Amino acid sequence: MSRWNPATGEALISVPVPAAQVTSCAFGGERLDWLYITTARVSLGEAELAEQPHAGGLVCAAVGVRGLPTNLYAG
Numbered sequence: 001m002s003r004w005n006p007a008t009g010e011a012l013i014s015v016p017v018p019a020a021q022v023t024s025c026a027f028g029g030e031r032l033d034w035l036y037i038t039t040a041r042v043s044l045g046e047a048e049l050a051e052q053p054h055a056g057g058l059v060c061a062a063v064g065v066r067g068l069p070t071n072l073y074a075g
Contacts, residue, residue, distance in 0.1 A: 001025060001037055003063065013063055019055040020048075027067020035063045 001015040028036050041056030051063035
């Protein structure tokens with residue numbers, strides 16, 4: 001995963017993820033300052049799973065920025 005400056009195209013941070021299939025990410029924690037990244041293991045064969053034992057797991061990283069709170073669905 002990586003974060004880029006949209007104005008300059010400069011790469012700001014890169015978070016290594018120990019799986020090839022990143023599925024989603026979201027900020028969490030009390031201050032929304034942790035990035036949670038989910039990965040998938042769908043369609044991976046035995047050899048790929050041996051190389052990516054964390055596929056289908058969750059990665060958590062401190063990335064130096066804070067996310068924004070979400071709006072709850074009101075129905």
